[in-house]
Amino acid sequence: MNYEDLRSECCEANRLLPACGLVDLTFGNVSVGDPAKGIFAIKPSGVAYDQLVPTDMVIVDFDGRVIKGKLRPSSDMPTHRRLFIGFPGIRSVVHTHSRNAVAFAQAGREIPIFGTTHADYFRGPVPVTRALTTGEIEGDYEWETGNVIVERFAGIEPLDIPAVLVRNHGPFTWGGSTGKAVENAQALEIVADMAIKTLSIHPATPPMGDALIGKHFLRKHGKSAYYGQPADIV
Amino acid sequence: MNYEDLRSECCEANRLLPACGLVDLTFGNVSVGDPAKGIFAIKPSGVAYDQLVPTDMVIVDFDGRVIKGKLRPSSDMPTHRRLFIGFPGIRSVVHTHSRNAVAFAQAGREIPIFGTTHADYFRGPVPVTRALTTGEIEGDYEWETGNVIVERFAGIEPLDIPAVLVRNHGPFTWGGSTGKAVENAQALEIVADMAIKTLSIHPATPPMGDALIGKHFLRKHGKSAYYGQPADIV
Amino acid sequence: MNYEDLRSECCEANRLLPACGLVDLTFGNVSVGDPAKGIFAIKPSGVAYDQLVPTDMVIVDFDGRVIKGKLRPSSDMPTHRRLFIGFPGIRSVVHTHSRNAVAFAQAGREIPIFGTTHADYFRGPVPVTRALTTGEIEGDYEWETGNVIVERFAGIEPLDIPAVLVRNHGPFTWGGSTGKAVENAQALEIVADMAIKTLSIHPATPPMGDALIGKHFLRKHGKSAYYGQPADIV
Amino acid sequence: MNYEDLRSECCEANRLLPACGLVDLTFGNVSVGDPAKGIFAIKPSGVAYDQLVPTDMVIVDFDGRVIKGKLRPSSDMPTHRRLFIGFPGIRSVVHTHSRNAVAFAQAGREIPIFGTTHADYFRGPVPVTRALTTGEIEGDYEWETGNVIVERFAGIEPLDIPAVLVRNHGPFTWGGSTGKAVENAQALEIVADMAIKTLSIHPATPPMGDALIGKHFLRKHGKSAYYGQPADIV
Structure with a gap:
C-alpha cells in the first residue's frame, strides 16, 4: 500500500470509533499497518475525530521513526508498534x-x-495483563505497555483472542484487517456489557463449555466457517 | 402468501431489529412462515441490515430445502425450522x-x-433451556438448538409464553403474526432490563401473584381482552 | 376549558412521553382534568403515540361516563378517575x-x-402501595388500583410527593398543571436511576437529613421559593 | 474581557451541557469568570438551555452584586462565587x-x-464534602456549600483535582479555561460510570498505584506533558 491509501484507511477507521460509541472525548486511536514495508499509519495525538483528515495521519516505521506527517503521533504509538512487531499476522490495532x-x-x-x-x-476469556512495574512506568512507558501485552499472549494465538485488557488502563484489539480490528473492539465492548450484567444476575456464573466455544468460534473463523456468504458472493 | 409478499414482510421485519435497538452488528434474524404451504422466508447470513432488500430473503421449506434465493440463509435457519414444525400456531420467529x-x-x-x-x-417466567450435550453441539447444532427449545416447552402453550432463552446463547421469540413476534422481542428485552434492576435493588424479590399475572395477560390476550381498540376500529 | 382545548393539551402531553424517554411501546398515558366541570381527557387505549391526534382523546366525566370520543379510553382510565376524585388539587395524571x-x-x-x-x-421517599388482594384484582381492578394509591397517601399531601409506585406495576405521577405532571414523571425516573446506582455503590446509604430536604423542596415550591424567574418575567 | 464576550462564552458553555449528556431538565449551570476584574457571568435560574441567548447571562461581581442582566442568576450563584474567591487560578465553574x-x-x-x-x-480520588450542618443549611445555604468545598480542598491543589462531590447533592468541576471546566465535567461523569461498573465486577478493587497516577496526569498536564500537539500547531 502506498502512504496515501494507508492514511485514508486509517483516517476512516479512526472516524468510525465515535460513530460506533466506542470513545468518549479523544480516548482512542486506530493504526493500520503494512507489515511487508514495516510501516504503519496512526492517529495524531489529541485531535478531535470529526476534524481528522487523511493527511493528519502519521506514518511511522517499525523502528519508531516518523516517516511522513507534520503532527505528533498518538502518545500510544509505541504500544501499537510493539504489537505490530510481536504479532506478525495482524494488520491493524x-x-x-x-x-x-x-x-x-x-x-x-x-x-x-x-x-x-x-x-x-x-x-477464550479476554486476558488482562499484569501491572507494570514502577521501573517500566518511569521508563519507556508506552513501549512497556506493549511488552506486557506480548508477554501475556505467550502460548495464545493472537488471532484466536484478538483483544486484551491492559490492567488499570483499557482494551486493545487487533485483526487481520482494519475492519476486523474495529469490529473486534465493538464486539469486546458488547461482550463486556453482557458479562457485567451476567455477573450481576448470578455472580458465580461458570464459563461455558469448550465444545460450544469451539463450535461458535469455528462457525465464523478458519477453513470450516459457514457463517456469512462465500467470498465470491459478497 | 406468495414468495414475494413473504420476502417483503420478512425483509421489513429484519430491518426493524436495529431500529428497535435489539441487535448489535449482525447478531439477529427474523423469519416469516406460511405454515399452510410449509415454507418460510429468512434473513441471509451475515448481511448488514441496512443493505437488505426483499430479494435477499431466502425461502426455505419445512424440510430445510432452499426453494428460492441466491444467498445462504442465516446459520440459525434450522432452529427457526424446528420451531415452525414444533409450534404449529406461530407465524414468525x-x-x-x-x-x-x-x-x-x-x-x-x-x-x-x-x-x-x-x-x-x-x-409466567421466561424459561431457559438446558445446556446442549457435546454430541448435540458437534452434530446438527442449530437443529438441536431448536430441539431443546421444543423440549423445554413440554406442557407450556407457546403463545402463552412466546419467548425462550437458549442457555449460553440468547433469546428466541415468536408470535401469531410477524409484528407480534418482533414486539415480543422488544418486550422481552425491556422486561429483562427491569428484572436486572429489580434484582439489584432487592435480590430476594418474590414473583408476583398468580391473580395479577392472569389479570394482566388476559387484559391483552384471548376472548376477554379489553386492552386496545376493537378490531373493526383499528 | 372547552373539550377541544382539553383534548389538545392532553394529546400534546401524551406525545411528549416517548420524546422524554419515558415509555416503551405503548406503556403509558396522560390525562388532563377540568375539576370544575368534573371531566378529564385521556389517551385512547393501545394507540401509538406518533399517530395520536387531539380528536382521538376521550373525554370522560368523574363518574366514568364517556362524554365525547369514538375510541376506547386507556384501560387505566378508572385509576386516573380515582386520583382526580381523591386528590382534588391536581390537574393532570x-x-x-x-x-x-x-x-x-x-x-x-x-x-x-x-x-x-x-x-x-x-x-420524602416515593411510596409504594400495598399489593392488591385477589378480590380487588378480580373485581374493578383499575379502580381498586386508584384506591390503594389514595389509601397509601393518608396523611401525605399529594402535591408534596406527587408520585407513587404501584406495587408490581409502575409509577403514577401528577401535578397542579399538565407540564408539572409530566416533569414529575421525568424527575421520578431520573431520581430512581440515581437511587439504583447509589445503592449499588453503598447498599446501606442512609437517607438525607430533614433540614436539607425541606430546604431544597421549599427552594422550588411554595411562598418562599426562589428558584427560577419571577412569574412576571417568564 | 468585556461583558459581552464573557456572556457569549458563558452562554455557549451552558448550551454545551445537554449536548454532552450532562444535564437532565434544568439541573446544571456554568459560570465564566474574569478574575482580574473580579466578575463572572452565570446562567440565569430555571431557564431551558435551548432558549438561552448571551444577553440572558447575568454578570455578578465577587461581592455577589448583579452588575448586568435582567434575569435572576442561578440559585447556585453564591457557590460559584465562593469558588472563584477560594481558588484564584480558575476561570470557570x-x-x-x-x-x-x-x-x-x-x-x-x-x-x-x-x-x-x-x-x-x-x-487522586475525587473527594466528597462533609454534610452541611443544619445551621449552614438554614443560613446562607449556597455560600456555605462553597465553603465546605473550599474546606475540603485544604492541602489539595484545585487544578490537580478539578472536581468535587457535594454530599447528597452532586458535582462541581472547574478549570483554567471554560473548555477545560466543561471537559472536566464530562470526564468526571465517564470516570464515575467506569468506577460504578468496576465496583460491580470486583467490590474490593484497590486503587491504582502512585507511579501510574503521576505518569498519566503528567502526560497531559504541566511542563513535561507530551499528549496532544505543541501549542504552535493547534
Whole structure:
C-alpha cells in the first residue's frame, strides 16, 4: 500500500470509533499497518475525530521513526508498534477506553467467556495483563505497555483472542484487517456489557463449555466457517 | 402468501431489529412462515441490515430445502425450522442477542415474573433451556438448538409464553403474526432490563401473584381482552 | 376549558412521553382534568403515540361516563378517575412503565430520598402501595388500583410527593398543571436511576437529613421559593 | 474581557451541557469568570438551555452584586462565587447533576482512582464534602456549600483535582479555561460510570498505584506533558 491509501484507511477507521460509541472525548486511536514495508499509519495525538483528515495521519516505521506527517503521533504509538512487531499476522490495532471493557481492566479481571456472542469473536476469556512495574512506568512507558501485552499472549494465538485488557488502563484489539480490528473492539465492548450484567444476575456464573466455544468460534473463523456468504458472493 | 409478499414482510421485519435497538452488528434474524404451504422466508447470513432488500430473503421449506434465493440463509435457519414444525400456531420467529436477555441466558437463569409489564406479554417466567450435550453441539447444532427449545416447552402453550432463552446463547421469540413476534422481542428485552434492576435493588424479590399475572395477560390476550381498540376500529 | 382545548393539551402531553424517554411501546398515558366541570381527557387505549391526534382523546366525566370520543379510553382510565376524585388539587395524571421506577415498584421498595435532585421534586421517599388482594384484582381492578394509591397517601399531601409506585406495576405521577405532571414523571425516573446506582455503590446509604430536604423542596415550591424567574418575567 | 464576550462564552458553555449528556431538565449551570476584574457571568435560574441567548447571562461581581442582566442568576450563584474567591487560578465553574457522579455524592463516597482515564484528569480520588450542618443549611445555604468545598480542598491543589462531590447533592468541576471546566465535567461523569461498573465486577478493587497516577496526569498536564500537539500547531 502506498502512504496515501494507508492514511485514508486509517483516517476512516479512526472516524468510525465515535460513530460506533466506542470513545468518549479523544480516548482512542486506530493504526493500520503494512507489515511487508514495516510501516504503519496512526492517529495524531489529541485531535478531535470529526476534524481528522487523511493527511493528519502519521506514518511511522517499525523502528519508531516518523516517516511522513507534520503532527505528533498518538502518545500510544509505541504500544501499537510493539504489537505490530510481536504479532506478525495482524494488520491493524485499535485502542479505546470503551467503558465496559475498561471496567474489567480496572477491576483487574479477565472477561469470562459466558456465551456464544463472546465465542463468535474470542476463543477464550479476554486476558488482562499484569501491572507494570514502577521501573517500566518511569521508563519507556508506552513501549512497556506493549511488552506486557506480548508477554501475556505467550502460548495464545493472537488471532484466536484478538483483544486484551491492559490492567488499570483499557482494551486493545487487533485483526487481520482494519475492519476486523474495529469490529473486534465493538464486539469486546458488547461482550463486556453482557458479562457485567451476567455477573450481576448470578455472580458465580461458570464459563461455558469448550465444545460450544469451539463450535461458535469455528462457525465464523478458519477453513470450516459457514457463517456469512462465500467470498465470491459478497 | 406468495414468495414475494413473504420476502417483503420478512425483509421489513429484519430491518426493524436495529431500529428497535435489539441487535448489535449482525447478531439477529427474523423469519416469516406460511405454515399452510410449509415454507418460510429468512434473513441471509451475515448481511448488514441496512443493505437488505426483499430479494435477499431466502425461502426455505419445512424440510430445510432452499426453494428460492441466491444467498445462504442465516446459520440459525434450522432452529427457526424446528420451531415452525414444533409450534404449529406461530407465524414468525425472531432471534436476537439483545443484551439484557442474553445476560439471563448466560447466567442460566429464567427471567422471573416480577411485574405487570412482564405479564402483559408472558404468562409466567421466561424459561431457559438446558445446556446442549457435546454430541448435540458437534452434530446438527442449530437443529438441536431448536430441539431443546421444543423440549423445554413440554406442557407450556407457546403463545402463552412466546419467548425462550437458549442457555449460553440468547433469546428466541415468536408470535401469531410477524409484528407480534418482533414486539415480543422488544418486550422481552425491556422486561429483562427491569428484572436486572429489580434484582439489584432487592435480590430476594418474590414473583408476583398468580391473580395479577392472569389479570394482566388476559387484559391483552384471548376472548376477554379489553386492552386496545376493537378490531373493526383499528 | 372547552373539550377541544382539553383534548389538545392532553394529546400534546401524551406525545411528549416517548420524546422524554419515558415509555416503551405503548406503556403509558396522560390525562388532563377540568375539576370544575368534573371531566378529564385521556389517551385512547393501545394507540401509538406518533399517530395520536387531539380528536382521538376521550373525554370522560368523574363518574366514568364517556362524554365525547369514538375510541376506547386507556384501560387505566378508572385509576386516573380515582386520583382526580381523591386528590382534588391536581390537574393532570401521568402513568408510565419507565424502567427505573418500575424496578422499585417490582422490588416492592419505596425510592429512598438520597439527594437534592429528589428533594427538588418530592418531599420524602416515593411510596409504594400495598399489593392488591385477589378480590380487588378480580373485581374493578383499575379502580381498586386508584384506591390503594389514595389509601397509601393518608396523611401525605399529594402535591408534596406527587408520585407513587404501584406495587408490581409502575409509577403514577401528577401535578397542579399538565407540564408539572409530566416533569414529575421525568424527575421520578431520573431520581430512581440515581437511587439504583447509589445503592449499588453503598447498599446501606442512609437517607438525607430533614433540614436539607425541606430546604431544597421549599427552594422550588411554595411562598418562599426562589428558584427560577419571577412569574412576571417568564 | 468585556461583558459581552464573557456572556457569549458563558452562554455557549451552558448550551454545551445537554449536548454532552450532562444535564437532565434544568439541573446544571456554568459560570465564566474574569478574575482580574473580579466578575463572572452565570446562567440565569430555571431557564431551558435551548432558549438561552448571551444577553440572558447575568454578570455578578465577587461581592455577589448583579452588575448586568435582567434575569435572576442561578440559585447556585453564591457557590460559584465562593469558588472563584477560594481558588484564584480558575476561570470557570461547572455544576451538574450528572447521574453517575451524583450517585457517588449521594452514597457519600469519593470516586476511587481505578484507572488511567481517571488519572488523565484527576490526580487522586475525587473527594466528597462533609454534610452541611443544619445551621449552614438554614443560613446562607449556597455560600456555605462553597465553603465546605473550599474546606475540603485544604492541602489539595484545585487544578490537580478539578472536581468535587457535594454530599447528597452532586458535582462541581472547574478549570483554567471554560473548555477545560466543561471537559472536566464530562470526564468526571465517564470516570464515575467506569468506577460504578468496576465496583460491580470486583467490590474490593484497590486503587491504582502512585507511579501510574503521576505518569498519566503528567502526560497531559504541566511542563513535561507530551499528549496532544505543541501549542504552535493547534
